[in-house]
Amino acid sequence: MARAGEEALIARYFAPLSGPGAEGLRDDAASLVPAPGQDLVVTADAIVAGVHYFPDDPPGSIAVKALGVNLSDLAAKGAVPRGFLLTLALPNDWTEAWLSAFAEGLGTVIRAHGCPLLGGDTVRSGGPALIGVTAIGEVPAGAILRRQAARAGDRLCVSGHIGDAALGLALRLAPDAGFEPAHGDILLDRYLHPRPRLALVPALRRHARAAMDVSDGLVGDLTKMLAGTGLTARIDVASVPLSPAARAAIARDPGRRATALTGGDDYEILCAVPPDSVAAFLADAEAAGVPAAEIGSVEAGDEAPRFLDAQGHAMDFARTAFSHF
Amino acid sequence: MARAGEEALIARYFAPLSGPGAEGLRDDAASLVPAPGQDLVVTADAIVAGVHYFPDDPPGSIAVKALGVNLSDLAAKGAVPRGFLLTLALPNDWTEAWLSAFAEGLGTVIRAHGCPLLGGDTVRSGGPALIGVTAIGEVPAGAILRRQAARAGDRLCVSGHIGDAALGLALRLAPDAGFEPAHGDILLDRYLHPRPRLALVPALRRHARAAMDVSDGLVGDLTKMLAGTGLTARIDVASVPLSPAARAAIARDPGRRATALTGGDDYEILCAVPPDSVAAFLADAEAAGVPAAEIGSVEAGDEAPRFLDAQGHAMDFARTAFSHF
Structure with missing residues (x-):
């Protein structure tokens, strides 16, 4: 042609x-x-x-x-x-x-x-x-939300669901890895089609103190949010929002939880919200059609953020973020 | 490492x-x-x-x-x-x-x-x-200079020198093609190092009606400036400003004139200036340290711009512009 x-x-x-x-x-x-x-x-x-x-x-x-x-x-x-x-x-x-x-x-x-x-x-x-x-x-004017503006005591929230895209990529790489077909389609779609959370902008402007998008994995991106600020965070892994498809995939293979937390391509919003604004932020997010969840809090400290499992043990990740370079 | x-x-x-x-x-x-x-x-x-x-x-x-x-x-x-x-x-x-x-x-x-x-x-x-x-x-506000805003009767001007970079590229491709060494260094430098004519901005704002940079060759870019506007142009090739290095290169091989006019990478400014502003534009350009020259005029008509040699004959170009794609 x-x-x-x-x-x-x-x-x-x-x-x-x-x-x-x-x-x-x-x-x-x-x-x-x-x-x-x-x-x-x-x-x-x-x-x-x-x-x-x-x-x-x-x-x-x-x-x-x-x-x-x-x-x-x-x-x-x-x-x-x-x-x-x-x-x-x-x-x-x-x-x-x-x-x-x-x-x-x-x-x-x-x-x-x-x-x-x-x-x-x-x-x-x-x-x-x-x-x-x-x-x-x-x-x-002057209202750009910065990545590194969190303060000790702020609550950490994320939009939507974490890990779908990373699990979709895993499925794409190993198509017969035992995902249920209906769930597999959802996960693959999330890998292929990022949904920029622009509907959340009014709620972010009203309530958030710091924000970034989760593009390289929640664990690595949260680390970037706090690196060099004298702040760390404690995350309750059970409160990290997962889709039904991701829950089913993790139920079949618990190792996939780490994939979901570190794998990248979520394109959800991670933000730090002052404690007295959390309820209003979550309500505004829900009203905007982009549910968000509180997953932990910001604390003083120089160590890496801790991701605590249901037993209160810090998870240990073999790799913390996807690096494209 | x-x-x-x-x-x-x-x-x-x-x-x-x-x-x-x-x-x-x-x-x-x-x-x-x-x-x-x-x-x-x-x-x-x-x-x-x-x-x-x-x-x-x-x-x-x-x-x-x-x-x-x-x-x-x-x-x-x-x-x-x-x-x-x-x-x-x-x-x-x-x-x-x-x-x-x-x-x-x-x-x-x-x-x-x-x-x-x-x-x-x-x-x-x-x-x-x-x-x-x-x-x-x-x-x-509202003052962006457009490529296709010339009118019949406007004079066409270009900054600096046309063709140095194209001749520099020719030299780069055939190092022993008979360029004088001192001139060759100048031409190669012009090919390697575009000089954006930002110093000309005040004069352009004051006097120009239409403008574009010459990046794909004067002949092709002038054609783009007028395509579909119902306008054409008549260019006096002898008035197209050439550097001493380009003049020497063309004296050795007259075929290089077409290379200079069509070869690209000039990064000079081509502009249309109302006739009664030409003298002031040229003076302001000179004062800004970026000499410019009047090379022709815009006329009504749908045909391609004509480049007239010293005998008044329209030059015929085998190719009119560099296409990167």
Whole structure:
């Protein structure tokens, strides 16, 4: 099949996804009018075929992941998205069918979250595909939620369910590892399709003192939240929210609990909330359709956070976080 | 040599390049406080080893190019830089020495233009290196300079010298092609080190009606500036500004004139200026230390721009622009 040149591809697949100020992607840059009283929040994350996703994942799913992981970062900072830029590095064997499905996947996320395409670049990668996104959001002036702003006594909360994506990846890597089929589909879907928790932004702005998204595993990310702050944490592992699918998988193989806690790709929000705001935060989260759970508390101390099992023993993890590098 | 993990690399090489709002790159996002009365201008361009640069180019030069080509886009839009995000996809054989020199190169551009690092991502490419930059700048509200805003009668001007980088690339590809050594060094330097024409921004804001940077060759970029607008242009090739090095190279081989006009990587500014502003624009450009030249005019018509030689004959180009894709 003849493949179109860069300008034709942009006009066909990407211009329809572009927003105000982007001039239909016919210029080298877009303009963005800041809303009065808001700060911009900017973040960039890239995903690479064979590193962050499987090259044969559906192209629409790859798009959902590439944009979703960046919108997850905005949500964790208390920001609402304004738009994004896309760097698409394609392998030599790219096809228009792949590109068309990829653009369709992008479109679903763009429409769901009102986050148009503002610009970008399309190049040959000379190797695997790479999809780089820079997302731009807004927060009220001075109100960006920081990762390392927790205080001793704050309660730690997480949104949604932890571990589904890591268990989905385990299932993807070993399809006959004894997952129930109905649960397996749910876990695989959670691995493929991050759901950025933007609905939680109002509750986070109102109640959270510190926040980050859980992308590299709850254990490792909580460690990052507290590293160098003179704070540690105590987590009640039984209170970490698990989906029915994850509970069933762990019931079959208790070793999977550690996978769930350390495995990454959750794209849930981990936040520190002052104790007297926890009830209101949980109620607001529930009302926003993103249930959250209190899982532990922040304490003074320099040691690593402790994850306590039902018997009160600290769990010992062979690895604490996923490293993409 | 042992290689540090991602966080250590960021702390060592990139945190020192970061700006206000970036929290020393210890968070997943940065905040940017918009200046009152300004719009943001955003642009993203990536360069790939073996496609946009030679893998054995000095790492500092690669950094200068990666950031410079993006700042060139900001300059062409009349924007001054506020900061940038970096996506660095490294090949398997990356070294800390490479990274250290790369960061040093970035630092020179950051300091020259007051454009700090705001965030980014470091990943394994699984193939050649890819360096993606998203640059963020500011223009007075509503004043972004557009590529396709020229009108019939406007004069076309370009900054600096056209063709040096294309001739430098030709020299790089065929080192014994009969360039004078002193001139060859100048041409190679222009190929390696784009000089974003940010000094021209005040003059562009004051006088230009439309602008773009010349990155894919003057002939092709002028064609893009006018495509679909019902406008064409007449260029007096003898008035296209050439450096002494380029003049000498063309004197030895007249075929090089077409290379200079179509070859790309100039990172000069092409702009349309109303006739009664040309003299003031050229004077302001000169005063800003970036001489510019009038090379032709915009006319009504749908045909491709004509490049007229000294005899008034339209030149015929085998290829009109460099396509990276």
